Amino acid sequence: MSEDHGHGQGHGHEAPAHGHGHDDHGHGGGEHRTxxxxxxxxxxxxxxxxxxxxxxxxxxxxxxxxLALGPASIDLNGLFDAPWASLVILCLPLVAAFVQIFFGxxxxxxxxxxxxxxVGAGLALSLMMLGRIIGIYDWQFERVHEMEWISxxxxxxxxxxxxxxxxxxxxxxxxxxxxxxxxxxxLVSTLVHIYxxxxxxxxxxxxxxxxxxxxxxxxxxxxxxxxxxxxxxxxWELVGLxxxxxxxxxxxxxxxxDAQKKAFLVNRxxxxxxFLGILTFFLMTGxxxxxxxxxxxxxxxxxxxxxxxxxxxxxxxxxxxxxxAQFPLHIWLPDAMEGPTPVSAxxxxxxxxxxxxxxxxxxxxxxxxxxxxxxxxxxxFTAIFAATIALCAxxxxxxxxxxxxxxxxxxxxxxxxxxxxNGFFHLWTHAFFKACLFLxxxxxxxxxxxxxxxxxxGLRRKMPITFWTMLLSTLAIAGVPFTSGFTSKDGILGDLLxxxxxxxxxxxxxxxxFAGAGLTAxxxxxxxxxxxxxxxxxKEKFEHAHESPWVMAAPLVILGSLxxxxxxxxxxxxxxxxxxxxxxxxxxxxxxxKPGAKPHAEKAPGHEGDAGPSxxxxxxxxxxxxxxxxxxxxxxxxxxxxxxxxxHHAHSAAMVLSILVAGLGxxxxxxxxxxxxxxxxxxxxxxxxxxxxxxNKYWIDEFFHETLVKPALSISRACSRFDLKVVDGFVNLWGxxxxxxxxxxxxxxxxxxxxxxxxxxxxxMSAGAALSRFQTGRLKTYLAWAVAxxxxxxxxxxxxxxxxxxxxxxxxx
Amino acid sequence: MMxxxxxxxxxxxxxxxxxxxxxxxxxxxxAVSVLMGVELVLNxxxxxxxxxxxxxxxxxxxxxxxxxxxxxxxxxxxxxxAPWASGHVFAAFVIILAAAEAAVALGIILxxxxxxxxxxxxxxxxxxG
Numbered sequence: 001m002s003e004d005h006g007h008g009q010g011h012g013h014e015a016p017a018h019g020h021g022h023d024d025h026g027h028g029g030g031e032h033r034t035x036x037x038x039x040x041x042x043x044x045x046x047x048x049x050x051x052x053x054x055x056x057x058x059x060x061x062x063x064x065x066x067l068a069l070g071p072a073s074i075d076l077n078g079l080f081d082a083p084w085a086s087l088v089i090l091c092l093p094l095v096a097a098f099v100q101i102f103f104g105x106x107x108x109x110x111x112x113x114x115x116x117x118x119v120g121a122g123l124a125l126s127l128m129m130l131g132r133i134i135g136i137y138d139w140q141f142e143r144v145h146e147m148e149w150i151s152x153x154x155x156x157x158x159x160x161x162x163x164x165x166x167x168x169x170x171x172x173x174x175x176x177x178x179x180x181x182x183x184x185x186x187l188v189s190t191l192v193h194i195y196x197x198x199x200x201x202x203x204x205x206x207x208x209x210x211x212x213x214x215x216x217x218x219x220x221x222x223x224x225x226x227x228x229x230x231x232x233x234x235x236w237e238l239v240g241l242x243x244x245x246x247x248x249x250x251x252x253x254x255x256x257x258d259a260q261k262k263a264f265l266v267n268r269x270x271x272x273x274x275f276l277g278i279l280t281f282f283l284m285t286g287x288x289x290x291x292x293x294x295x296x297x298x299x300x301x302x303x304x305x306x307x308x309x310x311x312x313x314x315x316x317x318x319x320x321x322x323x324x325a326q327f328p329l330h331i332w333l334p335d336a337m338e339g340p341t342p343v344s345a346x347x348x349x350x351x352x353x354x355x356x357x358x359x360x361x362x363x364x365x366x367x368x369x370x371x372x373x374x375x376x377x378x379x380x381f382t383a384i385f386a387a388t389i390a391l392c393a394x395x396x397x398x399x400x401x402x403x404x405x406x407x408x409x410x411x412x413x414x415x416x417x418x419x420x421x422n423g424f425f426h427l428w429t430h431a432f433f434k435a436c437l438f439l440x441x442x443x444x445x446x447x448x449x450x451x452x453x454x455x456x457x458g459l460r461r462k463m464p465i466t467f468w469t470m471l472l473s474t475l476a477i478a479g480v481p482f483t484s485g486f487t488s489k490d491g492i493l494g495d496l497l498x499x500x501x502x503x504x505x506x507x508x509x510x511x512x513x514f515a516g517a518g519l520t521a522x523x524x525x526x527x528x529x530x531x532x533x534x535x536x537x538x539k540e541k542f543e544h545a546h547e548s549p550w551v552m553a554a555p556l557v558i559l560g561s562l563x564x565x566x567x568x569x570x571x572x573x574x575x576x577x578x579x580x581x582x583x584x585x586x587x588x589x590x591x592x593x594k595p596g597a598k599p600h601a602e603k604a605p606g607h608e609g610d611a612g613p614s615x616x617x618x619x620x621x622x623x624x625x626x627x628x629x630x631x632x633x634x635x636x637x638x639x640x641x642x643x644x645x646x647x648h649h650a651h652s653a654a655m656v657l658s659i660l661v662a663g664l665g666x667x668x669x670x671x672x673x674x675x676x677x678x679x680x681x682x683x684x685x686x687x688x689x690x691x692x693x694x695x696n697k698y699w700i701d702e703f704f705h706e707t708l709v710k711p712a713l714s715i716s717r718a719c720s721r722f723d724l725k726v727v728d729g730f731v732n733l734w735g736x737x738x739x740x741x742x743x744x745x746x747x748x749x750x751x752x753x754x755x756x757x758x759x760x761x762x763x764x765m766s767a768g769a770a771l772s773r774f775q776t777g778r779l780k781t782y783l784a785w786a787v788a789x790x791x792x793x794x795x796x797x798x799x800x801x802x803x804x805x806x807x808x809x810x811x812x813x
Numbered sequence: 814m815m816x817x818x819x820x821x822x823x824x825x826x827x828x829x830x831x832x833x834x835x836x837x838x839x840x841x842x843x844a845v846s847v848l849m850g851v852e853l854v855l856n857x858x859x860x861x862x863x864x865x866x867x868x869x870x871x872x873x874x875x876x877x878x879x880x881x882x883x884x885x886x887x888x889x890x891x892x893x894x895a896p897w898a899s900g901h902v903f904a905a906f907v908i909i910l911a912a913a914e915a916a917v918a919l920g921i922i923l924x925x926x927x928x929x930x931x932x933x934x935x936x937x938x939x940x941x942g
Contacts, residue, residue, distance in 0.1 A: 777941030779847075779934060780839050787835055 048194070048554040051120065058124045062131025079129050083145035083172045089125050089182060090221045092118040093189075097214035104207025115210040116193040119217055123186035129179045139176065139577040144227055146171030146289070169289050173227030176575040177424065181224040181358060184431045185351050189217045191555035192346040195439050198552035199342055199446060209249060213346065216242035220351050224358065228289040229278045232359070236274070236319065239352045240267050246347060247339040259335035266332040270322015274359075277316030280308065281366070294365045298582040300589035306368060309586055313371035316363055317378070324356025324408045327382040331701055333405055337397040341442030344397060349404050349438050350431040357411040357427050364420060365582040373505055376416025376496075380509035380516075383409030385698070387519035391526075392684075392694040395451045396441045399527050403477065404434060406516060413513060414492035417499040417506060420578035422491030425567070429484035432566050433473035436559035440470035443552055444531060447545040448538070453530040455538035462545045465553045467532045469560030474528050476563040478521035479662045484567035489517065490658050491573075494651035501646060514661050521665025529673035823864030830857035844922045844932040848915065855911045859904040866900020 061067045067074040079085045096118035104111040133141055149170035193213060200209050219238035226232055248260030282288060285296030302309045320326065325333035336348045347353070360367075360375065367375065383406050390402035407430050414423030443466045444459060445451055460467040476485030496513055500506040536542035547553065672678040684691040696702070774785065799806065830853055837850030926932050 775941060777938030779937070783835070784839055787839075 042550050044549065044551040045554060048550065048558075052558070054124065055127050058127040059131040062128035063135045065132065065135050067128075076128060076132055079125070079132055080143040080174050085125055085129070086145075086172050086174060086182075086225050089122040089186065090218065090225055092122050093214040093217040093221065097211045097218065100207050100211035100214060104211060107207075110207040110210075112193075112197050112206065112210050115214040116190065116197070118214065119186060119190045119193055122217075122221070123183075123190045126179070126182040126186045129174075130183045133176050133179050133575060134571050137571075137575070139575050141575075142173070142175040144171060144173050144291070146227060167288070168230050169228050170231060171227040171289070172225050173290065174225070177358075177361060178224055180424075180428060180572070180576070182221065184354070184428060185217065185220045185224060188346055188350040188431055188435045188559075189213070189220075191435070191558060192342045192439070195345075195442070195552050195555045196340075196342045198549050199442055200340065203340075205249070209246075209340070212242060212245045212249065213342075216246065216347060216352070220355070223355055227291075229281070229293070229363075230288045232362075233271075233275065233278060236271065236323070236355065236359075239347075239355060240264065240271070240323075243267075243336070243347050243352055246343040247336045249340055249343065250338070253338065255335075256338040259332075259338040263332040263336050266329050267322045270318045270320070270329050273315045273318025273321070275319075277312050277314075277318065280312035280315060284308070284312070290362060293363075294579075294582040297366050298580075298585035300586060300593075302586055302590070304590045304593045306587060306590050309366070309583060310368045310370045310374075313363075313367040313583070314374050316366075317360060317371065317375050320356030320359045320412065321378060322356070323359070324353050324412060325382075325405045326356070326378050326409060326412060327385050328700065328704075330382060330386060330405045331704065334398050334401040334697075337395075337401050341397065341438060341445060344401070345435045345438035345442065348401070350435040353404060353408055354411070354427045354431065357408065357415065357423065360412065360415045361420070361424050361427075364415065365579050367581075368583040368587065371583075372416045372418065373503070374416070376413050376499075376506060376509050379409045379411070379413030379416055380512040381409070382406065383413055384512040384516040384519065385409075387516045387523065389694055389697050390523045391519060392691060393523075394453050396444065396453050396456075396527060396531065397438075397451055399453070399523060400434070400437055400441055403437075403520060403524065406520060407434065407477065410489060410492055410513065410516070413509060414495065417492075417496045417509065418578075419492045419495030419499075421573050421576045422488055422495055424576055425572055426485075426488035426492055428572065429476065429488040429563075429566050432559050433476040433483075433485055433563035436469055436473040436556060436563055437477070439552070439556055439559065440466050440473070443548040443556065446548055446552070448541045449544075450538070450541060453527065455541055456531045456536070457534045457538075458532070458536040458542060459545055460532040462542070463532075463547045465547060465556060469556040469563075470532070471528060472560045473563040474524045478524050478666060479517055479658050480521075480666075481659060483564055485563070486658075487567040490651070490655050493517070493658050494647075494654035497654050498647050498650035501650065514657055517658055518661035518665040521662040522669045525666050525669035526673050529669060533674060820864055820868040823860055823868075827857040827860040827864065830854075830860065842933045842935055844925065844934050845919075847934055848918050848922070851918070852911060852915070855907055855914075859907050862900045862903045862907070864900075866903075 062076055062079070065076050067076055093115070096115040099107075099114050100111050104114075107114065146169050148167060150166070150168035193210065196209065196213065200206055203209060216239060219235050219242050223232060223235035223239060226235060244260050244264045247263050248256050251257045251260070281293050281297075285293050285301040287293045287296050297309065322329045333348060333353065337344055339348070386402045386405035386409060390399050390406065393399045393402060407426070411423045411426045411430070414420075414426060443463065444456065447459070447463060447466075448456060450456070472483070476483035479486045479489045493510075493513055496506065496510055500510045668678075672680055693699070774781070776782075834850045834853030834855075834857060837853060838847050839850075841847050841850065922932055925937060929936060
């Protein structure tokens, strides 16, 4: 690494370019970049294989419930019964980050192994946990470890009935969703760490990069593990910070610095909404833990204010809109591609942007039907909106970025439409195939040193591993049967169709979703065809292209396999079940409070009890929306979704339709970009306005620039002027007044005070001068004065003591 | 009737003598003459002391217990050391003091004479403020 630093050629290119034709003595172990590799068995590959074996061993140990170490056997139920395992997973990356920041450059290999091992150990523990929850196989599995963190304001307010206390709990919530998120985060993070060893090899801030990656991993793990919205918000901002640091990792580039600023600011917009949502829930329920909020809401903490509950849910969702790049706050994510590609894979595709989806998943019970419809609309619109932009993008990472926005839209839409399990399932599958796509694109960029797909082509021959893994992932994202993406996307679409039957408001969303699916297939295969097949369009770049070393290729292989395999086994759907809706119970409470709603009032309390499969159809609370969705999984037994005719029909229809649109998209793409039967340029010319619209990304950025940035700037300027003129004027006036007053005080001091002092001195002096005349130095004078004094004293004394007699004597005659 | 010499007479003489002494001191320029004036003042004081000793009973001046002390009793001398002669003792002290003073003063006058070439006391004003 360090020996390569010399010829790193700045960061003008996205990829840290290698000197072409040079042998790379990298981690792969010395393979030649110039011709086909990573053939050959290298230490890097050995470590990867070992890692896969170790991971499988951890998983199976977790599944069996005990870890056999020779004769000793450790009971792995302790993974959940005490918080230690989770804390170790959480803190290892943090420790690694500190080690990297303070000692990174002094360690051998700049310390990349510190972070990688820390995250890898977390992955091992997470895999054990995953094995364990599959071993336990309880969809309601849950462990909470909690302590009181802050306790404030323990005082009685005049009007309050009880002592009002502000308590912030801090704790760990482990359930199936948490464990699945742990695996997603640590697995993708570990692979990205390994990949970065190759990708960032020439970077002068190599160890700093790993430190940032580790900070991000820590933050994301904290976000996943915490059991209350307060900690959630903290870690939420921490992942925002890590994202900021990593987008602007090459901050010498102005575009990167701008992008990081943009990402940070746009995310803050969403976070303000989220913060208000959290505040609303806290003020209404007095709780901060998830369970506490759900319980309070279900018990009618919101009273009859269902509008407020909806608003609070939508506000909370604003956080997800920002973080998961939903329309209209999606603008930061494509720009975030200025960061190094491993960062795009880890943060801006697989994990951090999924935090918004995780938030909706986690807070699912508090969303009212209306809030869910809003969420579904946001997601559905984003799904198709971003897909259309991706059609015309030529930057390989931009295509992937818009596809990420679109896929996140699918997840959000799925959750909003009640497809709780499948929405979250799509997060799981998407994390792997999208990380694979990004890492693959990184591999391509690394090889050809450009991001423009128009300069690629024919790379399949040079980069077979990259091609095949990316192809698998593309099949998955396009929704081709037998891939993980097909299962999860089809699940969402089926649930959505079913929900739309109940709720006509969702029909447009259905159309968005299917159209988006076709577009996704089209533009993803466009990417594949433009990059890997046909004739190379930039000969020179093609000549220098090479397959990446194993340290980069092996993560691709693992993720590419997961793109096919991650949905297999069926455990996911059975372990992730929709929680009971607290909002439905709250609506029941609200109904009960209405004067003319007696029957509902009677039934409401029973709601919690009979939320079983039989409940799947048309519950009688609220609008019926929450309960009626394929909630099915919300029942007591998610293993056997209700075999409702409509759900079944919906899923069959969705499957046929989605295969159809995916096939259509792929076929169109094939004929356009592979067979060249259709000339895209002609179509672009024919629909020039539309093409321009898409090329310019609907002018959303420009729109925000005109409507928000410019007014903000002019307000700033006005404020600046106000500051300069009025505030400074006032300050200066005040200064002037002080000056005048000082002058007055100074004059007074000089004239009056000093005058008094000097006057005293003068008086004393002149008195002294006058009196000094008595001091003639002549004895006779002194004596004369002494005698005179004696005479005066005796005479005076006599006069005083005999005053009466004298007066009498004088008046006698 | 022959006038009997009373305390007032002595005091008047002493006062006269004192006045003469002061006058001499104030008017004479010659230091020796001034010294002679000082002798007059001192002696007027002597007359006062002796006269008071003669005319004022010591017992009266000895405080609240007005026990008359027998003047001729030898015992009294044992107790108080001849209080009836205290004024005379003071006078004797003053005479001795005057002699010493005259000696010192004449020494100073000689010193003045040597340093200033004269004994005019008006010339001696080095302590003028």
